[in-house]
Amino acid sequence: MANKDELTRMEVCDTIHVEQSHPSIRDPEIQVDQTHAEIYREALQLFPDDDSIDKATERKLRRKLDWHILPLLGMCYFFYYVDKTTMSYAAIFGIKDDLKLHGTQYSWLSSVFYFGWLIWSIPSNLIMQRSPPSWYLSINIFLWGALLMCQTAAGNFTVLVVLRVLSGAFEAIADPAFMLFTSMFYTREEQPSRISAWYAWNGIGVAGGGLIGYGIGQIQGTLPAWRYEFLIIGALCASWGIVLAFLLPNSPTTIRNFTHQERLMLIARMRHNQTGVEHHKVEWYQIKEALLDYKTWLFMLMGFVSAVPNGGISNFSTLVIKGLGFDTLHTALLGIPQGVLVSIWIGLGALANHYMPPNSRTLVCAAFMLPTIAGALGFLLAPADAYVGRLICFYLTGSYQASFVICLSLITSNTGGHSKKMIVSGIIWFGSCIGSISSPFFYKTSQAPTYHLGIGSLLVSNVIELALFFVLRSAFKWENRQKEKKRATLQDTGDIKNSREALNITAFQNLTDKENPNFVYCY
Structure with a gap:
């Protein structure tokens, strides 16, 4: 007959082995996803605790994983x-004149993209939970590339609005999908650097966009340059979507x-996270918990205040730089150092x-908000003819990106339960959508080329974001103290034990961070 330890490991992927008298921990409706239950059981039998994993072998495995994912x-x-x-590049290549855009129509074209995202972000997250995530992401990338190509043929404002809304809907899954893959393959300690690794391509995208824009500006074809911008980049995106379907696990x-x-x-390796890995059934009680969790709404506010600067800069950076006195092609090239920085x-x-x-994550986030605040102040207060100084200040405003990246790791590390993770991830980008929709309207045409209100909105948002990092730090520390009291009570009554078996039991259950007594928040 198998001994007690062997029986406990066999039960790990089937049920939570604690007393039913504590429904917050033991709920008979909560079941582990059985699709791959056998391999999870085998993994915990072969590696029953963290000490059983050879560190040198794990480092080698992590490097291999990095090359396959990042x-x-x-x-x-x-x-x-x-x-x-x-x-943004279409704006300096003549789209405003060709389509006779007037008033706030260009700002609306920047904003309506996020209306599609806003409407479809949460449903798209729930669909991804029910689907093979890499295939779902690939289909969305292909479709957003195809819609970008369709914008080449747009002949008026209305057609472009419709295409932009649809594009936003298909791009709604991108950030939540990237966060899902990071939390699925990496431990909580590894997540900040891995999120930074793929998010850094944001800067490469800014620089690459400038280089591509400069190259497209050289094309002497039958179409206006802005149409080539949509056609070429759309074709590249659609092609990448096809490639990704075969490569991303x-x-x-x-x-x-x-x-x-x-x-x-x-x-x-993922046992330490205590957040589960993959569960394809949508648990509605977890969605309810997410909506009633105050931390969810703090994350949404964080998404909003971080998107106000990002939404404005992504659509108006070329106009701000051009307003400093540079011609069209030099403006495109000056986007390259912005992206590199x-x-x-x-x-x-x-x-x-x-x-x-x-x-120390929240402290690092706070520190990297200081250069962007200084840059915004410098841009607003510098003399109008200090072109180089104001350009440098504008480049400094990019430091908030580092803070937001580390903040994303707070979300992936501090949310347990697959359905809850998906809904919280969707809600932070819901907040981001609202910020991105509103931000272009701070950049008023009448204030060109200085855009004082736009840069001012960036400054105010950054100050609020700085304060939020200290609010989140205090919240997570308070939550951990409550967890410690709860674990002590359960250990005193014998309902849970401080052992490797206890950690294994809760590691791959579909438990939320509130339900799981072994969950510890990081800050």
Whole structure:
């Protein structure tokens, strides 16, 4: 007969082995996704605790995983950001005159993109939970590229509005999908640097968009340059969507080019997260919990205030730079250092977080808000003829990207339960949509080329974001103190034990961060 430890491990993927008298921990309706239950059981039998995983072997496995995941997500993010800047480059290539845009119509073209995103973001997240995530992401990338190509043929404002709304709907899944893949394959300690690695391609996208824009500006064809901008970038995006379907894995259990034992180690490594890995059934009680959790709405506010600067800069950066006295082609080229600096900021943020003591993420986020606040102040207060100084200040405003990247890792690390993760991820980007919709209207045509109200909105948003990092830090510390009291009570009554079996039992259950007694928030 099997001994008690063996029986406990066999039960790990079937049920939560604690007393039913505590419904917050033990609910008979909560079941682990059985699609790959056997491989999860095998992983915990082979690697029953973290000490059983050889560190050198794990480092080698992590490097292999990085090469299989990060370049793919990075390239996605490159196209994702280049796609969003096409309207910005179309503006300096004559789209306003060709389509006879007037008043706030250009601002509306920048904003309506996010209406599609706003409407479809949460439904799209729930569809992705029910689908193979890499295939769902690939289909959406192909469709947003196809719709971008369709914008080439737009002959008036109305047609372009419809196409922009549809494009926004298909792009709604991008950021939540990237966060899902990061939380699915990497431990909580690894997530900040990995999110930084793929998000840094945002900066490469800014620089690449400038280089592509400069090249497109040289085309002497039968079409206006702005139409080539949509056609060429749309074709590249659609092609990448097809390639991605064959390369990006759907889960650690099915990842190609990894041995069976490597897959088992990939799974066992994730025990420490206590957030589960893959569950395809939508749990409505988790959605309710997400909507009633105050942290969800703090994340949404964070998404909003971070998007106000980002939405304005992505659509008006070329007009701001051109307003400093540069011609069209030099304006396109000056987008390159802006993108390079964004990547540098993100890299510095990842390094700072890596070398700081544990639970320093919110402090790192706060530190990287200071350069962008200084840059916005400098841009607003510098003399009108200080073109170089104001350009440098404008470049400094990109440092907030490093803060937002580390903040994303707070969301992936501090949300348990698959349905709850999907809805919280959707809600932060819901907030981001609202910020992106509103931000272009701060850049009034009458204030060109200084756009004082637009830069002012960036400054105010950054100050609020800075304060939010300290609010989140206090909230997570308070939540951990409550968790410690709850664990102590349950240990005193014998309902849970401080053992490796207890950690294994809750590691891959579809438990939310509130339900799981072994969950610890990081900050």
